[in-house]
Amino acid sequence: xxxxxxxxxxxxxxxxxxxxxxxxxxxxxxxxxxxxxxxxxxxxxxxxxxxxxxxxxxxxxxxxxxxxxxxxxxxxxxxxxxxxxxxxxxxxxxxxxxxxxxxxxxxxxxxxxxxxxxxxxxxxxxxxxxxxxxxxxxxxxxxxxxxxxxxxxxxxxxxxxxxxxxxxxxxxxxxxxxxxxxxxxxxxxxxxxxxxxxxxxxxxxxxxxxxxxxxxxxxxxxxxxxxxxxxxxxxxxxxxxxxxxxxxxxxxxxxxxxxxxxxxxxxxxxxxxxxxxxxxxxxxxxxxxxxxxxxxxxxxxxxxxxxxxxxxxxxxxxxxxxxxxxxxxxxxxxxxxxxxxxxxxxxxxxxxxxxxxxxxxxxxxxxxxxxxxxxxxxxxxxxxxxxxxxxxxxxxxxxxxxxxxxxxxxxxxxxxxxxxxxxxxxxxxxxxxxxxxxxxxxxxxxxxxxxxxxxxxxxxxx
Numbered sequence: 351x352x353x354x355x356x357x358x359x360x361x362x363x364x365x366x367x368x369x370x371x372x373x374x375x376x377x378x379x380x381x382x383x384x385x386x387x388x389x390x391x392x393x394x395x396x397x398x399x400x401x402x403x404x405x406x407x408x409x410x411x412x413x414x415x416x417x418x419x420x421x422x423x424x425x426x427x428x429x430x431x432x433x434x435x436x437x438x439x440x441x442x443x444x445x446x447x448x449x450x451x452x453x454x455x456x457x458x459x460x461x462x463x464x465x466x467x468x469x470x471x472x473x474x475x476x477x478x479x480x481x482x483x484x485x486x487x488x489x490x491x492x493x494x495x496x497x498x499x500x501x502x503x504x505x506x507x508x509x510x511x512x513x514x515x516x517x518x519x520x521x522x523x524x525x526x527x528x529x530x531x532x533x534x535x536x537x538x539x540x541x542x543x544x545x546x547x548x549x550x551x552x553x554x555x556x557x558x559x560x561x562x563x564x565x566x567x568x569x570x571x572x573x574x575x576x577x578x579x580x581x582x583x584x585x586x587x588x589x590x591x592x593x594x595x596x597x598x599x600x601x602x603x604x605x606x607x608x609x610x611x612x613x614x615x616x617x618x619x620x621x622x623x624x625x626x627x628x629x630x631x632x633x634x635x636x637x638x639x640x641x642x643x644x645x646x647x648x649x650x651x652x653x654x655x656x657x658x659x660x661x662x663x664x665x666x667x668x669x670x671x672x673x674x675x676x677x678x679x680x681x682x683x684x685x686x687x688x689x690x691x692x693x694x695x696x697x698x699x700x701x702x703x704x705x706x707x708x709x710x711x712x713x714x715x716x717x718x719x720x721x722x723x724x725x726x727x728x729x730x731x732x733x734x735x736x737x738x739x740x741x742x743x744x745x746x747x748x749x750x751x752x753x754x755x756x757x758x759x760x761x762x763x764x765x766x767x768x769x770x771x772x773x774x775x776x777x778x779x780x781x782x783x784x785x786x787x788x789x790x791x792x793x794x795x796x797x798x799x800x801x802x803x804x805x806x807x808x809x810x811x812x
Contacts, residue, residue, distance in 0.1 A: 355414045357425050357433065364411030364437040368561060370404030371772075372444035373397075375566070379445035380452075380774040382514055383482055389773070389781055398781060401447070401772040402788030408437070408558050409764050410796055416760065419552045420753070427537045430551045434533060437556070438526070438565050446518060447566035449735075449774040453483035455570060456517040458493045459503025462647060468493040468500065469650025480512055485774070494654050496602035497645030499570050518568070525568040529560060531576025535583050536748050542586045543717050543749035553756050554747030558767040563737035571737050574603040575744050578610050582717060582745075585614040593617075594630050598637040605655055606727050606741055609720060612709065616716035665734035667697035697730040704730070714751070721745030736766040 377387040378397030387394045415433070418425060425433075446452045457473035457480050466475060472490040473481040481489070493500070502524060510516035533555040537547035554560075564572040581596030593614045600607035611630055618626040642649060671690030678686035704726040708719050725742025728734060743759055750756050771777050771785065 355417055357415070357418055357429060360411050360415040360418060361433045361436055363414070364408055364433065365440070367404045367406075367408030367411055368437050368440045370400050370407065371447065371562075371566065372404075372440040374400030374402075374404060375444045375447045375772055378772045379447045380450045380772070381445050395784055398772065398784045399788035399791065402768075402785045403792045405558070405562070405767060406789040406792035407796070408561065409767055410792070411437075412552075412556060412558055413760075413764070415556065416552055419546075419548050424546075424548050427547050427551055430548060430556060431533055434529075434551075434556050437561055438529070441561065441566045442522065442526070443519070444566060446568060446774075447772045448562055448770045449567045449569065450483070450485045451774075452518060452521050452568040453480070453514075454485070454488055454493075455499075455503050455521055455568075456507065456514070457481050457484050458495070458500065459505075459507035459517075460512055462500050462504035462645075463507040467650065468647065469654050478512075480514065480517075483514065492650075492654055495570065495604060496651045497642045497647045498599050498602035499573065499604070500647050501641075501645045502573070521568045522565070525564050525570070525572040528570075528572030528574070528576035529555065529564055532560075532572070532579050532744060535576070535579030536744075538583045539579065539586065539717055539745070539748035543715050545749055545751075549753075549756060550748045552747075553750075553760060553763075554744050557740070557743065557747075557760075557763050559736060559740055559743070559763050562767055563735075564740070567737065569737050570603055571740060574600050574607050575740065576600075577603065578607045579744065579748075581610060582613060582617070582720075585617045590614065590618060590626070590629070591633055594633040595637050598634045599641065602638065602641050602651075606724055609705070609723050609727070612723070613716040613720040616709075616719070663733045665697075665730075665732060667693045667730060667732055694732040697732060701726050701730045715749055717745050718749035718751065721747075721749060736769055739763065739766055 374397040376397065377393040378389070378401050381387070387397065389395075389398065419430075441447075454473060457476055458468050460480055461468045461471070461473070461476050464476070469492050472488065472492055473484040474489040475481075503521075506517060506520040506524070510520055533551065536550045536554045540547040540550035563569055564575075577596050577600035581593045581598075581600060583593075584590075584596060585593030594611065597607060597610040597614055600610060611634055615623070615626050615630050642651075668690065671693035674693065675686045675689035678689055705723045708714070708722050708726070712719070712722075714722070721742045721744070723742070724745065725739070728738040728741050731738075739762065743763065746755065746759055750759070768785075768789065771781055777785075
């Protein structure tokens with residue numbers, strides 16, 4: 351007898367998961383410096399266990415919801431959007447989770463509001479309580495974000511007057527807007543690609559990575575993906591110029607979205623390809639110039655694309671670069687400092703080759719091709735974070751040609767959802783043990799619930 355599954359049970363289980371996330375985050379999250387709780391304290395231990403208890407409940411609810419979506423009585427997209435709203439609700443007022451990046455956003459917004467050049471100086475130049483919240487590794491790092499996001503961050507800084515709680519809430523609302531745009535775009539992109547809208551929403555919007563990192567973490571990837579999705583919807587509906595404008599604005603939040611212009615061109619079809627390419631390039635350049643002028647931040651964002659990554663980043667090219675450099679140092683070679691840049695350049699070359707292969711040789715549909723391309727950018731780039739997987743996943747969810755692709759992507763998502771501590775800091779052995787304990791406790795509770803659900807049926811058949 352299978353565990354009884356329906357939309358209502360999945361909704362309740364996921365809500366319990368995000369509620370535990372929010373409660374655990376009150377002591378184990380990426381809290382403001384003055385509110386930090388020692389990880390080894392009783393409150394810190396309970397918070398960390400509670401967060402991973404909630405993460406596993408959320409993953410389980412999402413996996414079970416996937417069986418409902420694939421079942422004979424699949425829920426409507428509107429029903430799934432309600433589930434998304436219910437799951438996200440406890441996270442609205444929770445502290446930041448799994449990353450301190452949101453504090454960097456607030457500091458950079460305050461710098462722009464104060465007419466400081468964020469492409470020349472890091473948050474340390476701002477000083478004060480807000481800059482103190484930025485992770486030490488980024489204190490002297492210039493922003494890698496485009497003028498569109500900086501306008502949003504600056505406006506938010508002006509509205510909140512530098513107050514951290516108000517700023518955190520404002521950034522989360524911006525992220526929620528981005529998630530809402532993603533959720534609105536997914537069913538339309540799925541229909542255009544001949545895919546199931548409900549399955550697209552399940553994988554692309556209700557995904558635990560969306561809730562953990564775009565909602566709870568308030569990452570600006572949400573607004574990038576929301577604008578990208580909206581631009582592709584416009585292009586699918588033959589609103590070519592509007593599509594180019596929206597995709598360009600997405601790229602002026604974070605640069606990887608610029609690949610979306612390839613999809614906009616392809617969506618116009620092969621006829622008039624040269625004209626479409628020229629129009630796309632012209633509109634994109636005009637939008638870039640207008641947005642940059644309106645932001646008043648100048649074109650420093652172009653050089654900022656080379657902003658350094660964390661020295662402990664676990665992207666494949668960074669790992670190989672550090673390993674090669676360490677080996678060369680032991681051998682006494684003077685080439686050791688070149689190892690990391692060389693591997694990063696190799697990763698860039700591999701990305702270009704993979705993207706060209708996808709578009710010129712595989713030639714899948716434009717939306718699916720873009721999803722695969724953005725996945726390659728994330729995988730072979732110099733930096734990788736779990737939420738970077740959403741760049742490609744969002745569009746793969748909308749256009750994947752088979753259920754097997756979605757199953758593999760879902761499995762990767764579930765694993766990535768378990769890889770970061772809620773504080774956003776590096777883990778130690780004790781914290782890993784506590785995190786695993788929270789997850790195991792959740793599995794025990796789920797197993798007990800499964801056994802309890804089976805008991806009445808076993809009694810009736812005895």
